[in-house]
Each structure stands twice: as structure tokens, then as C-alpha cells.
Amino acid sequence: MDSIEKTVIDILKKYTLNPSVWDQYNASFNLTKDLKINSARVVDIILDIEDAYDISISNAEIEQTRSVGQMIALIEKKTS
Amino acid sequence: MKRRVVISGMGVVAPNGSNLDSFTQSIREGKSGIRKIPELEEKGFRCQVGGVPRLEQEQIEYLASLGLDEHSAYLSYALLAGKDAWLDGGLPVPDPESGESDPQSGIILGTGFAGIDLTGNRLVPAVDSGQLRKIRSDLVEQVMLNAPAALLTRILALGNISFCNSNACATGTDAIIMAYEYVTSGKAARILAGGADGASPYYWALFDSMRILAPNHNHEPERASRPMSATACGFVPAAGAAMLMIEDAETALKRGAKIYAEILGGSMNTGGQRQGGSMTAANPHGIESCIRAAMKASGVKPGDIDLISGHLTATKADASEVALWMKSLDLDRKSFPYIQSLKSMTGHLLGASGAIETLAAALQMSGGFIHPSINCEDLHPSVAEIIPRESIPATCLSYSPRHMIKASFGFGDVNACLVLGQFKA
Numbered sequence: 001m002d003s004i005e006k007t008v009i010d011i012l013k014k015y016t017l018n019p020s021v022w023d024q025y026n027a028s029f030n031l032t033k034d035l036k037i038n039s040a041r042v043v044d045i046i047l048d049i050e051d052a053y054d055i056s057i058s059n060a061e062i063e064q065t066r067s068v069g070q071m072i073a074l075i076e077k078k079t080s
Numbered sequence: 081m082k083r084r085v086v087i088s089g090m091g092v093v094a095p096n097g098s099n100l101d102s103f104t105q106s107i108r109e110g111k112s113g114i115r116k117i118p119e120l121e122e123k124g125f126r127c128q129v130g131g132v133p134r135l136e137q138e139q140i141e142y143l144a145s146l147g148l149d150e151h152s153a154y155l156s157y158a159l160l161a162g163k164d165a166w167l168d169g170g171l172p173v174p175d176p177e178s179g180e181s182d183p184q185s186g187i188i189l190g191t192g193f194a195g196i197d198l199t200g201n202r203l204v205p206a207v208d209s210g211q212l213r214k215i216r217s218d219l220v221e222q223v224m225l226n227a228p229a230a231l232l233t234r235i236l237a238l239g240n241i242s243f244c245n246s247n248a249c250a251t252g253t254d255a256i257i258m259a260y261e262y263v264t265s266g267k268a269a270r271i272l273a274g275g276a277d278g279a280s281p282y283y284w285a286l287f288d289s290m291r292i293l294a295p296n297h298n299h300e301p302e303r304a305s306r307p308m309s310a311t312a313c314g315f316v317p318a319a320g321a322a323m324l325m326i327e328d329a330e331t332a333l334k335r336g337a338k339i340y341a342e343i344l345g346g347s348m349n350t351g352g353q354r355q356g357g358s359m360t361a362a363n364p365h366g367i368e369s370c371i372r373a374a375m376k377a378s379g380v381k382p383g384d385i386d387l388i389s390g391h392l393t394a395t396k397a398d399a400s401e402v403a404l405w406m407k408s409l410d411l412d413r414k415s416f417p418y419i420q421s422l423k424s425m426t427g428h429l430l431g432a433s434g435a436i437e438t439l440a441a442a443l444q445m446s447g448g449f450i451h452p453s454i455n456c457e458d459l460h461p462s463v464a465e466i467i468p469r470e471s472i473p474a475t476c477l478s479y480s481p482r483h484m485i486k487a488s489f490g491f492g493d494v495n496a497c498l499v500l501g502q503f504k505a
Contacts (some may be wrong), residue, residue, distance in 0.1 A: 015147070016143065017146070017147045036484055038147070040218075040220075040221075041217055041218075044216045044217050044218075047213055047216070051213075
């Protein structure tokens with residue numbers, strides 16, 4: 001697993017209440033549907049990612065980021 | 081025909097018991113939950129004692145499993161008491177993924193001061209220092225007044241009314257009366273009702289600076305809350321929550337739920353800050369009207385009231401309250417029933433006080449006992465002039481009250497009173 005994916009998963013794990021949601025994990029997992037993350041927490045996840053990578057993510061970008069894979073792609077784009 | 085309404089489940093987090101069983105044992109034994117609070121001493125409070133619940137490890141783990149980073153105290157207590165009341169009522173906690181909410185079940189959960197602890201500890205410092213990124217999405221769920229009610233609707237899949245009321249020290253009793261009226265009118269089958277307040281110097285300071293908290297017993301916390309005592313010198317601030325399932329008797333019976341007591345009538349009013357009433361003092365005529373209206377609504381005769389659960393906070397208002405009970409119930413010294421103050425053991429739970437005192441009333445009616453009122457061995461002469469000392473049990477009595485009356489009075493000159501009876505199907 002590359003390091004961005006690992007960092008993202010570590011951040012997401014703070015917001016998943018039931019560890020078993022990770023059992024069948026793949027990068028297409030949706031944050032709210034598959035990982036059962038409270039939708040109010042998505043903004044907290046974005047703040048954590050902004051701090052971890054010293055990047056800025058717009059509201060429009062947040063709206064287009066629904067899966068773990070999309071989140072990783074966004075970070076790769078912003079940090080390349 | 082008017083529906084009959086009963087108390088069919090209860091949950092409590094109190095300074096002298098973090099769950100229903102330990103609280104019941106404590107009030108039977110006359111055990112105080114008042115302790116020295118070092119933070120109050122450090123901050124220079126006149127009163128340095130308080131009633132703060134001590135949670136069990138499993139309760140702390142349950143709260144952690146809900147995923148809120150740091151709970152405000154009132155929210156923690158309310159969630160635990162609400163869930164316990166639901167389970168005590170014999171209802172299952174639904175799967176978080178279950179599809180539908182229950183349109184027949186609702187919640188009315190009041191608070192006097194809500195999440196002022198986290199407002200002070202997290203929100204204000206973050207805003208004042210310009211560190212807005214530190215405000216995370218969980219904070220709104222910690223400080224908004226209806227947060228405990230809203231979280232419990234999610235946990236219990238409630239689909240009827242979800243409401244937060246606030247009316248100072250009458251809040252808890254108001255919530256129960258409103259739930260009673262809602263169920264009586266057929267709008268819901270059951271409503272979880274009660275109140276919660278947390279422990280925080282940020283609002284206890286309001287009362288300390290008004291010099292209405294007890295300053296003279298910092299060296300002997302368990303003796304600090306002294307309702308009806310000659311040495312009463314103010315109330316002791318306390319925190320906790322009590323939740324009661326207020327249910328249509330028919331559905332409760334059908335479910336085979338344990339029934340603690342029946343609610344026979346209630347009344348809420350204000351003295352309008354007239355005739356001696358003010359923002360902080362009660363209009364005695366308002367109190368009398370409230371008690372008389374609750375009695376009338378209940379259809380119970382004054383002579384059939386066996387026990388009064390007073391507001392009785394340990395201020396100079398105690399003697400005038402006792403006199404008002406006598407007058408409003410048309411009784412005399414000889415016919416006066418038992419009277420008690422739960423606050424002698426718990427301190428004053430403010431927005432939760434009426435709920436925990438109604439819960440204690442229902443426990444006594446179903447358990448056949450009268451809990452002691454402690455710390456009034458030196459009965460105030462003004463109280464002794466009105467009622468005999470035997471009216472205030474100092475030890476636990478084995479006695480089944482047929483009917484009880486409970487009142488709460490709050491800042492703003494607001495009053496609430498309800499009448500309970502033993503339930504007979």
C-alpha cells in the first residue's frame with residue numbers, strides 16, 4: 001500500500017465507529033455508504049487531510065470526493 | 081375517554097449513583113453524593129463542593145463507542161439515562177442500520193445550561209484565538225440545546241416529537257408534564273421525558289456570585305446540602321440526568337412493562353413576577369395556583385396525599401415553601417403528610433432536578449419506601465413552627481405512598497407541579 005493510501009486510511013479510521021466496515025475494503029469504498037461515516041464528519045476529514053499534506057481543498061472538490069480512491073487521487077494531484 | 085398515563089421505564093445518572101440500581105440503594109440509605117470539587121477551590125468559589133456523577137467504566141466505553149470526541153457532561157448523562165430508561169422500559173435498542181423510525185415514540189429532554197462546559201473549554205478559546213480550524217463538526221452536537229434529544233432519536237429510532245425545553249429549575253418537571261399531556265391527548269404512545277445538566281464552573285459561578293450556594297461546609301461536603309435545616313446557607317450545585325418513559329397505560333400493559341406509577345395530573349404556570357415575585361423569587365400566589373391546579377387536574381383529595389416531594393433547595397425559601405404546601409393543600413399541622421427533599425443527598429441538579437425527583441417519587445411508590453431527608457437534624461425553627469418534625473423522615477421508612485405530589489420552582493418565577501398515584505389496572 002502506498003503511503004498516501006495508508007495516511008488516508010489512518011485518518012478515516014478515526015471516524016469509522018465499527019472496525020468491521022474495513023473487512024472487505026477496496027479503494028472504491030464510499031465514505032458514508034460503505035464506511036458508515038457520519039456525513040457531518042466529512043469536513044473534519046478534509047481538515048485533517050489539509051493539515052497532513054499542507055494543501056487546500058475547495059468545497060467543489062469536497063463535493064466530488066465520495067470514495068477513498070477519489071480522495072487519494074485528489075491528494076496526488078495537489079501534491080504533485 | 082381520557083387515556084391513562086404511566087411511568088414505565090426509568091434511567092438516571094446521579095451524584096450518588098450512576099445508574100438506577102445504585103441510585104435506589106443510595107437514596108434508601110441516605111447516602112450523599114456531594115464531594116469537594118478542587119477546581120472550585122482553585123477558582124476561588126465561595127462554595128467548593130458539588131454533586132458530580134462518577135461514571136462506571138462500561139458507561140465511559142459506551143459513550144466512546146458513539147464516536148463523539150469529547151462529550152459535554154450534560155450530553156453524556158442524558159444519553160446514558162435515556163438509553164437506560166428505554167431498556168428499563170423493556171424496549172430494544174434498534175440496529176443502527178434499521179430502516180424506519182417509530183412514529184409512536186418521541187422524546188422531550190430539557191436542560192438548563194446545556195453544553196456550556198465545552199462552549200467555555202473549546203468553542204470560545206478557538207474563536208477568540210482565531211483558530212477556527214480547531215472547531216470540528218462534533219462541537220455543534222455537543223453544545224446545541226437539543227443535542228441529547230437528537231442523538232437519542234438516532235440511537236433509539238424515535239419518530240414522534242423530538243423537543244428540548246428549558247425553564248430553569250422547573251425544566252425536568254415541565255418535560256414530564258408536557259410528555260404526559262402529549263400522551264394523554266393521543267399524539268404519541270410513549271415519550272422519553274426528563275432533564276440533564278452538566279457540572280461546570282462556567283455556570284455554577286453565576287449562582288456562587290449571587291451568594292446563593294452553600295459556602296459554610298467546604299470541609300464537610302456530605303453535610304453541605306441542608307434543606308429545612310437551621311444552618312442551611314444556600315444550595316449545593318449538582319449535575320446528572322434522569323429520564324422517564326411516559327407511556328399510554330394500555331400499550332405499557334400490553335407490552336408487559338414494569339409500571340412504577342401513574343401520572344394523575346400536572347400544572348405549569350408563572351407568577352408573572354408580581355406580588356413579591358421577581359426574576360429570582362417566586363410569587364407565592366403563583367405557586368399556590370400551580371399546586372391547586374395540579375390537584376384539581378388529578379382529582380385527588382389533599383387528605384389522600386401521603387408524601388410531598390418538595391423543591392426545598394436549602395435557602396431561605398424553604399420555610400415559605402413548606403407554608404405554601406400547607407396552605408395550597410388546605411391542610412393543618414395535624415393532617416400534614418410526609419415531606420422530603422431529595423436535594424439533601426444529591427444537591428440541586430437544576431434543569432434535571434424535577435426529573436430526578438419525580439424518578440425518586442416513582443421509585444418510592446413502586447418500592448414501598450420513603451427515603452430520608454438528611455442534614456436537617458437541626459430543623460429550622462420557621463419550619464418547625466409549621467409542621468411537626470415527624471413529617472420529615474430522617475431514616476428510610478417502609479411505607480407505600482398512595483399518592484405523591486411533586487413541585488419545582490425556577491428562576492423567572494416559573495412553577496411546575498404534578499401528582500402521581502399507585503397504578504391499579
